[in-house]
Amino acid sequence: MEPAAPSEILREPQLHHPSVVAHARARSRDVQLRIADAITRFAGSMPFVYVHIVAFAVWMLVFERSPWPTLTLIVSLEAIFLSTFVMIGQNRSAAFQQAKADHDFVAQEQELKRNTELTQAIHTMTEQIHGVVVPGRPATEDATVTG
Numbered sequence: 001m002e003p004a005a006p007s008e009i010l011r012e013p014q015l016h017h018p019s020v021v022a023h024a025r026a027r028s029r030d031v032q033l034r035i036a037d038a039i040t041r042f043a044g045s046m047p048f049v050y051v052h053i054v055a056f057a058v059w060m061l062v063f064e065r066s067p068w069p070t071l072t073l074i075v076s077l078e079a080i081f082l083s084t085f086v087m088i089g090q091n092r093s094a095a096f097q098q099a100k101a102d103h104d105f106v107a108q109e110q111e112l113k114r115n116t117e118l119t120q121a122i123h124t125m126t127e128q129i130h131g132v133v134v135p136g137r138p139a140t141e142d143a144t145v146t147g
Contacts, residue, residue: 019103
């Protein structure tokens with residue numbers, strides 16, 4: 001499955017994780033990142049492969065009698081640029097994973113705090129109920145101690 005473009009994510013933000021939406025907003029504001037995303041999306045597609053098959057075949061059959069020196073230079077330069085875009089994509093993925101991990105950490109910490117508060121409230125209510133149900137026993141006594 002191909003990752004969604006930032007513009008697609010921003011069209012329906014309610015369908016995506018909040019950190020995904022924040023990451024898409026940041027990427028959509030930077031022209032260089034939008035260009036890199038577009039190139040990376042195209043370079044990772046089958047049309048990219050087909051264009052190169054046709055271009056290399058035409059080059060070898062039509063433009064040069066000895067196609068290898070010039071074609072090798074062109075392919076090498078393209079490989080340099082494509083590897084740069086791969087690294088840009090990896091950096092983007094790492095930044096997104098960090099943003100999502102940070103968001104998840106905060107959400108889990110909030111959930112843990114809520115669960116702790118609920119557990120303490122339940123414990124207090126249990127002690128209060130135990131004090132009413134078991135006469136003569138103080139309400140503050142630990143409910144786990146049996147007599």
